[in-house]
Amino acid sequence: MRVNCEGCAGCCVDWRALSATPDDHERVGPERPLDDVYNLVPLTRDEVRDFVNAGFGDALTPRLWERDPASENESDDAASGRTVDVDGFDVAAIAGRPAFFVGLRKPPKPVAPVGTDESTWLPTCAFLDPESLQCRIHGDDLYPDECATYPGRNLLMDVESVCERVEREFGEPGERLVEKSVPEDAAPLFGPQALGGKVFAHPEPDALDGRVDRLAAGEPTDDDRAEFVGTAAAASPGMLDRNDDAYERYRARALDADSWVGAAIDDWQARADGADATNAEDDAEPALGERVEEARGAPETPGWD
Ligand code: SF4
Ligand code: SF4
Numbered sequence: 245m246r247v248n249c250e251g252c253a254g255c256c257v258d259w260r261a262l263s264a265t266p267d268d269h270e271r272v273g274p275e276r277p278l279d280d281v282y283n284l285v286p287l288t289r290d291e292v293r294d295f296v297n298a299g300f301g302d303a304l305t306p307r308l309w310e311r312d313p314a315s316e317n318e319s320d321d322a323a324s325g326r327t328v329d330v331d332g333f334d335v336a337a338i339a340g341r342p343a344f345f346v347g348l349r350k351p352p353k354p355v356a357p358v359g360t361d362e363s364t365w366l367p368t369c370a371f372l373d374p375e376s377l378q379c380r381i382h383g384d385d386l387y388p389d390e391c392a393t394y395p396g397r398n399l400l401m402d403v404e405s406v407c408e409r410v411e412r413e414f415g416e417p418g419e420r421l422v423e424k425s426v427p428e429d430a431a432p433l434f435g436p437q438a439l440g441g442k443v444f445a446h447p448e449p450d451a452l453d454g455r456v457d458r459l460a461a462g463e464p465t466d467d468d469r470a471e472f473v474g475t476a477a478a479a480s481p482g483m484l485d486r487n488d489d490a491y492e493r494y495r496a497r498a499l500d501a502d503s504w505v506g507a508a509i510d511d512w513q514a515r516a517d518g519a520d521a522t523n524a525e526d527d528a529e530p531a532l533g534e535r536v537e538e539a540r541g542a543p544e545t546p547g548w549d
Contacts, residue, residue: 245396246423247407250548253377254410254420255394257357258282258350258367263413269404275309275336278460282367283406284347285390288442292346292476293494294386301498302506303370306472307345308459309336328449331457339484341445342452346476348388351509352516354528358414363528365516370505373537375530378545380537395421396430440479446472447486470498504540511536 260266260282270277270284277284284307287295295304311327311334321327325340335342353368357377371380381387395405407421439445446452455468474495478487515536519528538544 245399245421245425245427247395248420248422249377251357251359251377252407252410252420253355253357253368253372255283255391255406256369256372256377256379257355259357259410261364261366262358262360265413267409274312276312278308278310278333278335278456279305279462281305281307281347281350284345285369285388286345286347286442287388287390287476289440289444289476289479289481291386291388292473296473296477296494296497296501298386299501299503300386300505301470301473301494301501302466302503302509303349303501304346304473304498305349305464305469306459306476307347308342308456310334310460311336330449330452331454331460333456333460335449335452335456337449338439338443338445340449341447341484342449342456344444344446344472344476345442346444346473349505349509351512353512354530354532356530358410360414363530365519365528370509373542373545374533376545376547378547380543380545382545384543393427393429396427399424399426400430437482439481440483441481444472444476444479445484446475447484466499470495473498504537504542507540508537508542 258281270282287304292304295301311321321334322329325337327334328337328340328342329335330342337343349370350367351370352365353372353374354363355366355368355374355377356363357366368374372378373380379387379391395407398405405421411417411420451471455464455471458464458468474491475486477494478490480487515532
């Protein structure tokens with residue numbers, strides 16, 4: 245497998261607004277994400293712990309799924325614990341416990357991805373340098389396995405990758421996904437070992453009242469995110485149970501997080517909200533990354549030369 249990522253970032257940015265035929269590949273099948281994040285990067289239990297321990301609990305956010313109301317056997321699903329009602333949503337569940345991923349947040353940033361020239365405000369991974377379109381944690385200890393292996397799992401399962409979608413709309417075949425052999429480390433995390441490893445289950449649906457509503461509205465609070473982050477960090481691979489001591493510890497650490505990522509997300513959001521006003525400083529200028537992220541401690545990226 246070989247990819248040409250220069251000027252792309254198609255898997256790090258929600259570029260549906262630039263597309264004439266925006267796809268919704270995360271919303272196929274009977275379970276639909278409650279959030280509208282495109283290309284969420286699901287983290288493993290150990291990665292969630294590493295991010296929290298490194299002080300980046302404020303970079304993480306959960307994803308839950310709603311059972312498509314049009315799907316059949318709705319009552320069977322509830323009776324068998326495959327769904328549970330929280331805030332009026334039929335939330336996908338495992339043995340009656342709401343199931344979720346933990347991924348990286350995507351604030352609006354001024355970017356010109358997928359080979360386009362003009363920058364615009366688009367939901368973008370918290371760790372993407374908006375100017376170079378390179379990952380600020382590429383190759384370091386926190387670099388998620390999901391990103392390091394992308395699009396290996398797509399090739400393994402013969403599912404179209406974002407690289408190919410970018411080619412289809414903004415380039416030529418083979419321009420992004422240059423070579424298609426399946427890498428050796430592309431094994432998907434499916435089956436029982438996924439539970440507690442990458443798919444988590446919250447043991448107390450009642451504790452999620454109000455939180456699910458806010459997640460579906462795209463407005464989770466810090467406390468909402470920490471509740472799921474702490475639960476994921478306290479999971480055990482292959483098991484449903486949560487270690488409550490670990491949960492309390494990781495939840496508190498996630499809530500205390502005060503990293504450059506969290507501060508930059510707030511700043512980006514405020515600038516994007518104000519971008520309609522006549523404030524030249526809030527123009528969609530990728531070089532703002534220097535002031536918004538690097539001045540707060542974000543690692544620089546090397547550029548493409
Ligand atoms: S979509 Fe493919 S080519 Fe584009 S940045 Fe991601 S891995 Fe690279
Ligand atoms: S962690 Fe890096 S490679 Fe992964 S989505 Fe974010 S910016 Fe892209």
